[in-house]
Amino acid sequence: MIIPGTMRRARRKQLGLLAAMLWLALAAGAAVGHDGQQNQQQGQQQSGQPCPAQGGQNGQQPQQQQNPQGQANQNCNTQQPAPLFGGSMSIRKSTQSTDAAALGFNGVDPNGQVQQAFLNAQPTPQSLAKAQAMAGYRPSAADLAAFEQQGGLTQNAAPATAGATAPSAH
Amino acid sequence: MRIAKTMSVTMLAAAAWLAVAACLPASAQFGNVLGKIGDKVQKGRQVKENYTPWTPQQEEQVGQASAARLINIFGLYESPDMVRYVNLVGSAVAAQAPRPVPYKFGILNTEVITALSLPGGYVFITRGALANMTSEAELAGTLAHEIAHVDQRHLEKEIRSKNSMQMVQNEVSEFTSGQLQQLASNSINTALTQHYSRDKESDADRLGVTFAQKAGYQASGLRLFLTFLESAPKTPETQRQLSLWGSTHPPFPERIASLQAQEAGLPAGGQSLETRFTGYVNAAAWTAKQ
Numbered sequence: 473m474i475i476p477g478t479m480r481r482a483r484r485k486q487l488g489l490l491a492a493m494l495w496l497a498l499a500a501g502a503a504v505g506h507d508g509q510q511n512q513q514q515g516q517q518q519s520g521q522p523c524p525a526q527g528g529q530n531g532q533q534p535q536q537q538q539n540p541q542g543q544a545n546q547n548c549n550t551q552q553p554a555p556l557f558g559g560s561m562s563i564r565k566s567t568q569s570t571d572a573a574a575l576g577f578n579g580v581d582p583n584g585q586v587q588q589a590f591l592n593a594q595p596t597p598q599s600l601a602k603a604q605a606m607a608g609y610r611p612s613a614a615d616l617a618a619f620e621q622q623g624g625l626t627q628n629a630a631p632a633t634a635g636a637t638a639p640s641a642h
Numbered sequence: 643m644r645i646a647k648t649m650s651v652t653m654l655a656a657a658a659w660l661a662v663a664a665c666l667p668a669s670a671q672f673g674n675v676l677g678k679i680g681d682k683v684q685k686g687r688q689v690k691e692n693y694t695p696w697t698p699q700q701e702e703q704v705g706q707a708s709a710a711r712l713i714n715i716f717g718l719y720e721s722p723d724m725v726r727y728v729n730l731v732g733s734a735v736a737a738q739a740p741r742p743v744p745y746k747f748g749i750l751n752t753e754v755i756t757a758l759s760l761p762g763g764y765v766f767i768t769r770g771a772l773a774n775m776t777s778e779a780e781l782a783g784t785l786a787h788e789i790a791h792v793d794q795r796h797l798e799k800e801i802r803s804k805n806s807m808q809m810v811q812n813e814v815s816e817f818t819s820g821q822l823q824q825l826a827s828n829s830i831n832t833a834l835t836q837h838y839s840r841d842k843e844s845d846a847d848r849l850g851v852t853f854a855q856k857a858g859y860q861a862s863g864l865r866l867f868l869t870f871l872e873s874a875p876k877t878p879e880t881q882r883q884l885s886l887w888g889s890t891h892p893p894f895p896e897r898i899a900s901l902q903a904q905e906a907g908l909p910a911g912g913q914s915l916e917t918r919f920t921g922y923v924n925a926a927a928w929t930a931k932q
Contacts, residue, residue: 577882578752579715584885586715586834592827595710602718603710606748606764607702611729616737619730623778623915625858 696761696798701743703817704798705762707826708833709748712758712766715830717751719769725749727922731778732765732785738856739793739849747785755871756887758833759788761798770883772923775867778915779854783863786850793849796842801828836890843892844900851904860912865901868894 579590595603611619620626696704719725725748732747745763753770760766765788767781775781791797817825837843847864855861871887872894874880891897 576752577754578717578750580752580754580882580886582878582882584754584882585889586886590715591831591834593711593714594823595707595714599714600710602713603706603764606709606713606718606746607706607744607762609725609729610744610746611726611733616730616733620734620858623858623918624913625734 695795697815698743698762699816701798702762703822704825704829705760705764707822708760708829709764709766711826711830712750712760712764712833713748715834716754716768719749719751721749724772724922728767728772728781728785731782732789735782735786735853735857735859736763736789738853739789741793743792745789745792753883754886755883756890757784757788758890759791759797760829760833761792761795763792765789765792774870775919775923776870776916777860777863777866778919779860779863779913780867781863781919782854782857782859783850783861783865784867786854786857787846787864788850789853790846790849791838791842794842794845796838796846797829797832799842800832800836800838801825804828804832834886834890837892838890840892843897847897847901848904851901851908855908855912858913860914861905861908862901863914865898865905868898868901872898 577584579586581587617626728749729747732745736743736745743763745765747765747767749772750766750768752768753773754768755770755774757765757767757771765785767784771784772781775784838846850864851861854863871884874884
């Protein structure tokens with residue numbers, strides 16, 4: 473004979489078990505469902521909040537949507553590398569006489585790797601303009617000939633490979 | 643008691659069924675992922691089978707969009723005299739490359755020591771690399787290696803092998819804006835974070851030495867520069883300067899040995915041009931620091 477109180481307890485236990493199993497199943501489904509999204513976001517999460525480039529001259533930073541946290545940038549300022557020409561190194565660093573020059577590692581983290589946010593950032597209009605200007609700049613054929621002559625390069629230079637065509641701009 | 647047991651078994655069965663049902667979408671998703679992998683493999687095969695190099699216009703499009711991203715990261719060093727000098731050295735070497743490409747050379751404004759190239763003839767050397775060279779032959783050898791990558795379309799091939807989007811390239815003369823952004827992103831990610839295959843790097847070293855030597859430079863330029871970099875002390879600062887080079891190129895000793903073997907088979911001679919190099923690179927603009 474089952475006492476009603478005992479049956480109620482058994483039902484409660486069963487309901488609890490059922491609820492727990494449902495919760496586990498739903499949690500497992502949700503985890504699989506979000507897996508792809510997590511993979512996509514993983515790179516950004518791993519890279520943390522990168523500092524902007526130090527290129528004061530260029531003012532080139534990833535667009536705001538790539539690195540919107542102003543506070544993170546403030547933190548980055550405190551983590552910038554030591555002054556470039558301090559310390560002793562037997563590998564050289566450059567210095568520049570132009571006052572507009574920006575000295576620094578620009579874009580790389582302390583491990584020397586390019587930060588993910590910079591890799592993903594859209595270029596600024598200034599960067600696009602500089603790339604276009606770069607495409608437009610090439611020394612003239614006369615300049616190149618004089619340069620080769622001055623360096624004694626033309627005396628040693630072998631003729632270009634048979635069938636080869638020199639770049640038209642040269 | 644029996645009723646309670648029956649109810650318990652029924653409820654457990656229901657719970658199990660619900661659990662399986664909840665997992666079904668995951669299984670379906672897994673199947674979907676497998677299907678997508680299959681599609682990509684199939685598309686990859688098609689790309690290989692229908693390989694047609696980018697047209698010069700497409701190369702220029704991708705190169706310029708990628709160069710803008712690179713400049714966005716590092717900035718450009720814009721000293722007119724030095725930019726002109728690097729362009730003259732690069733152009734002298736590039737004239738020996740068989741494929742007609744309108745090469746252009748830029749200096750990236752960073753202490754990181756590296757050189758890299760993009761489709762369309764965009765070749766970059768960093769301020770840090772220039773500061774650690776001692777002769778024009780070293781600069782020529784380093785640029786020649788990058789010119790060889792462009793000449794052989796190495797980056798283009800890497801991107802194609804990873805991305806099936808270029809499937810449409812045969813039908814269009816220019817990429818759409820969306821395609822271009824994707825290709826530029828892939829180019830920069832590949833150029834800054836990944837190794838080329840050993841074969842491609844060996845090709846670039848071998849061809850680069852040939853280009854530099856034919857241009858009239860000492861064939862040893864690249865090897866001497868790599869030897870200097872290899873001998874650098876392994877401090878955190880130098881590691882930071884060299885990390886990018888290390889992560890995108892094979893180890894120094896391997897390359898140095900291979901270059902040495904190649905040089906042995908080449909005629910001696912060629913210009914080193916230390917004085918001209920230091921005149922342009924170190925005298926007025928930069929001061930070398932120990």
